[in-house]
Each structure stands twice: as C-alpha cells, then as structure tokens.
Amino acid sequence: MGQTIAEKILSQAAGRQVQAGEIVVARVDQVMAQDGTAPLAIQVFRQMGGKNPFDPKRVNLVIDHSAPSPTESISNLHKMMREFAWEHGCHLYDVGDGVCHQVMVESGRVGPGCVVVGADSHTCTYGALGAFATGVGSTDLAAALISGRLWFKVPETIKVVCHGPLPPGVFAKDLILYLIGRFTADGATYKAVEYTGSAIKELSMEGRFTVANMAVEMGAKVGLMEVDEKTWEWLREHGGGEFTAFSSDPDAVYAKVVEFDLTSISPQVACPHRVDNVSPVEKVAGTKIDQAFIGTCTNGRLEDLRVAAQILAGRKIHPRVRLVVAPASRKVYLQAMREGILATLVEAGAAVVTPGCGPCVGTHNGVPADGEVVVSTANRNFKGRMGNAKAEIYLASPATVAASAIAGEITDPRPFLK
Amino acid sequence: MQVLRGRAHKFGDDINTDYIISGKYKFKTLDMDELARHVMEDLDPDFYHKIRPGDFIVAGWNFGCGSSREQAPLVIKHARIGAVLAKSFARIFFRNAINTGLPVVECDTDQIEAGDELEVDLARGVVENLTKGVSIPIKPLPPVMLRILEDGGLIAHFQKHGGFKLEGV
Numbered sequence A: 001m002g003q004t005i006a007e008k009i010l011s012q013a014a015g016r017q018v019q020a021g022e023i024v025v026a027r028v029d030q031v032m033a034q035d036g037t038a039p040l041a042i043q044v045f046r047q048m049g050g051k052n053p054f055d056p057k058r059v060n061l062v063i064d065h066s067a068p069s070p071t072e073s074i075s076n077l078h079k080m081m082r083e084f085a086w087e088h089g090c091h092l093y094d095v096g097d098g099v100c101h102q103v104m105v106e107s108g109r110v111g112p113g114c115v116v117v118g119a120d121s122h123t124c125t126y127g128a129l130g131a132f133a134t135g136v137g138s139t140d141l142a143a144a145l146i147s148g149r150l151w152f153k154v155p156e157t158i159k160v161v162c163h164g165p166l167p168p169g170v171f172a173k174d175l176i177l178y179l180i181g182r183f184t185a186d187g188a189t190y191k192a193v194e195y196t197g198s199a200i201k202e203l204s205m206e207g208r209f210t211v212a213n214m215a216v217e218m219g220a221k222v223g224l225m226e227v228d229e230k231t232w233e234w235l236r237e238h239g240g241g242e243f244t245a246f247s248s249d250p251d252a253v254y255a256k257v258v259e260f261d262l263t264s265i266s267p268q269v270a271c272p273h274r275v276d277n278v279s280p281v282e283k284v285a286g287t288k289i290d291q292a293f294i295g296t297c298t299n300g301r302l303e304d305l306r307v308a309a310q311i312l313a314g315r316k317i318h319p320r321v322r323l324v325v326a327p328a329s330r331k332v333y334l335q336a337m338r339e340g341i342l343a344t345l346v347e348a349g350a351a352v353v354t355p356g357c358g359p360c361v362g363t364h365n366g367v368p369a370d371g372e373v374v375v376s377t378a379n380r381n382f383k384g385r386m387g388n389a390k391a392e393i394y395l396a397s398p399a400t401v402a403a404s405a406i407a408g409e410i411t412d413p414r415p416f417l418k
Numbered sequence B: 001m002q003v004l005r006g007r008a009h010k011f012g013d014d015i016n017t018d019y020i021i022s023g024k025y026k027f028k029t030l031d032m033d034e035l036a037r038h039v040m041e042d043l044d045p046d047f048y049h050k051i052r053p054g055d056f057i058v059a060g061w062n063f064g065c066g067s068s069r070e071q072a073p074l075v076i077k078h079a080r081i082g083a084v085l086a087k088s089f090a091r092i093f094f095r096n097a098i099n100t101g102l103p104v105v106e107c108d109t110d111q112i113e114a115g116d117e118l119e120v121d122l123a124r125g126v127v128e129n130l131t132k133g134v135s136i137p138i139k140p141l142p143p144v145m146l147r148i149l150e151d152g153g154l155i156a157h158f159q160k161h162g163g164f165k166l167e168g169v
C-alpha cells in the first residue's frame, strides 16, 4: 500500500514500516524550545533524572518571546536557559537573534525528511522544508532531550490542492487565511496537512513558511509540502547538510482530498477573536485601527518587509496610528537594513523593535490599550493574545497591514501596489 | 484509577490556551500555584475563587487549542480541577494533559449543565451525571496514553523506567 510523506518520514524515524493510526516511538533529529517553554522543560529534564542531552548539537534554545527581558523574573529564566546551553554545548540563540522558527529554518539543520519537535505550536512551519515538525509541550520536550526519541501517533493526511496563480496583491497569508476560514479552527485536528497545487509551487520559500506556519490554526499536527528546486536552493543558501526528500506515493491513502481555486480570491482578514473568522478585505474595509504590527514567525521575513516598504515608500502612516515592525531574525533585520527597507519604514513612521515575538504574544513592545483595534500580520487573534483582553485583533497580510497603517483603517492594499 | 467527583463549570467551544492562562503571565514564573490564580481569567475574572477542589471544567469542541504551553494543563491541575471534560481536545493540549497527569475525558458534554454533580470513572469509561441521572460514555484512551497516565504522567514514567517503555503496549 502506498504511503504519505508523513508515513514515510515516521517509518524511517521508527525503523519500520508504519501507517496512519499506529503509535510509534521515533527518533528525533532536532529539538527546539523557546523562553516561554524551555525553563519548564529544563526543570522537567532534571526531575526525570536527565544529566546530559542526547546530543547537544541537536538541541536549540531560543530567547525570543520576551527579548530583551522586560522584568527581573524573566531575566532569571533567561539566565537558566543560557547556563544550560553553555554547560552542555547546545545551540543558543540569544536576545536579538530572532523568532525561534525563523532561526531554525535559517539554521541549515532542518530539512527534508527530518523529524523535529519544538516546544512551540508553530514548529509546523518547517513542513515547508519537507520536515515532519510538530509542536509539543515542555514534558515531551524534556523526554526528547534525554532520549532523542518521542512517541507519535502517525497522523492521517488531508491533501489540500491549491489551484493558482494568486491574483496580484494577494499573498501567501491571504491563501492560508482563506483555507483556515474554510477548514475552521479544528478542521484538521490530529491530522497532517499536505499542501500541494500550482498556488503552493509558485510561492517563494518565505511564502511557503507562512502557509505551513498556520497549519496548526486548523488544528493540524504538521503542514507538509513537497520538496522542489526552491527548497534545495533555500537549503544551499543557508548551509544545509545532507537530507533525504520524500513524496507521497500515487496510491497513498488520504483522510480526504480537498481542492481550492484561489485564482480570484481577495486579500483576506481574520476578524476578532477567532482565526477562522475570515472575511474578504472588502467586507471589513473601513474598520478604524489604532495600531498596526508587522512581524512574527508568520510574516516577519524579508519579502514581507519588502512589500510593506513598497507600499509605505514616500508615504506617512496615519497620525493616529502606531506601526510596530519586528523583523523575524537578525539576518532579516540586517538584509532589510542593507536594502534600505528599514529606512523607508522608519521614515514612514514605523517603530522598529528587536527581532523576536514581543507584540505577537503580549509580553512587551506594543500592548494595545482598552478598546483599541490592532491589525497584525501574526497568526493568532484570540482575546488577550497581545496582552489586553479588551483589545481587538485583526489578522492580514503585510501588504494589507501597511496599507491600513496609512489609511488609519482596514484597507484593501491593491490600489497601493499599482 | 480512582473515581473522581465534583461539580461542573461550563465553557464553550474552542477554549484556547490564551484563555486558560494568558501569555502575559505564563512567561513570568515557573510557580504554577501563582499562575493558577489567573486560570480562565479573561473569560471569567472570578473563576479561580469559584473552584472547589475536585471540580470539573466542562467544555465543547476543540478544548485547549492554540499554543503548546504546558502551563495550560498544569495551571488547571494546580487550580485543583479534577479533570477536563470536552467533546474534543486540541492535539497538543491533549498530549500535555496526559504527560502532566491531568485526566482528559472526551464525551458528549451537551448532557452536562453548569453546577451538575458528576462522577468520572476512567477505568469503567463512564461519566455519571448525578444531578440529571444520566450515564455518559467516555471515548477510550489509546493504551500508550493510559500507560503514561497510570504511571502518573511522563515524568513519573521516566523515573520508573529510565526512558520510554511503551513498545508493545
């Protein structure tokens, strides 16, 4: 019987042929934890009797959620992570290096066929590189740290065929918001999603990361994509090692196959307080905003900042709006600096903050006030997500967020891109 | 496993981990008793004070969606909730709950109202709604998860076996 990508990767990692539904204990290639989850994982590691990580070169600790630290208690947790990483020789990404998922896809250590567990739900981002990458909690992470293995239920796969091309002014973020609106927040729970079709193939790697990143927003365990020349090029550029790519067999068994025609969709917006509460931009245009945010593991990459700069060049943001920009990583930050993107954004009125998560998750760097409305490029708009349950968050593409920052209200970006 | 008994506190569908414990607290400390005071705060500011030890959280579909923060099940446990009952759970929350030894029960929660007295019997696979006099079947847990839960969570499992001992379960 044919196998899906997910079944093939887990078969290899478990050392035997496995099928959807089975529970396997499999080898993991990389483990990752960030400052919201690593301290607990380290504590559990010790409680479990852990002395040394199974392989420190496969362990990645990232300080991004509250970086630089806003309080002394967080500073102490950061210190605990640093000391652990230094003592054992793990990879440490410190303040300013970037959001965990971006530094992982830039590391060259994650690629096709890898099994990666991260103590962060958006670990599914690396599915764009053909890796079986999934979010786990701190206890699972500690178990993987000690043993280099973890138990997995081999997921069934939903194949999502996306027919393109996307219309002008419509981006990877619009595509994935559209899919989430159709699937709903639990439409793919416990499942692997395999994204395919011309609309996916045409995306840059950066766009593919955006799409894979939000697989968890429909409940999926992983969001996989087929490996192609763009994938290998990304890996070469980032010093990637040896990897084995897998693709699904023609007779692989899917839980279902769903097709979408994306050739005439509008830019999409997720409205408060649910990611699957999605409307075309025309429907919400005119909603007044107080803050705009461009960044995160979903949309803080170079092409995101580039399109924002294209829209903001020679313009000013609305006088009653703040625009916060957080490049996804140090690499992105530097390149945006070299290309003059940051200068354009700052001239337009943006406040550029340290690469990291801050505003996305409400730790610092842009917590909205009561009753305020934010339009953000992030992946979640739950009540309280940005640190204030009395604020409202809309999610959109970087183009839509940039255009909205100028207009002071949610705005269709397409006229700005002509 | 012992039979759990308590009252139902009802919530809706898609209760996410940000509602269970807001990100603004979770990064600050590893003190779960302190964090537990803020459980479900954005939905019901008074919730923590309404809990009697052993009470249940009863919800609809997709409980625990959102982030991977293990603080979510831990905070519920430290708020002295006996178990979470829902129509379905988000994947990572479900795993984390088992790993940390918080019983999670998949069942038809439409037959439970706020304030109902419940008896949850994991071994027999049934929830007795004592107030309404109905028995609600529980969707059985896979053997691997039962083994971890029986061992008292994954930490205890590792302490006991020195690593994973799940093959052939």
Ligand code: SF4
Pocket: A065, A099, A100, A101, A120, A122, A295, A296, A297, A298, A356, A357, A360, A361, A378, A379
């Ligand atoms: S940017 Fe936001 S969603 Fe991404 S890892 Fe950071 S907090 Fe999580």
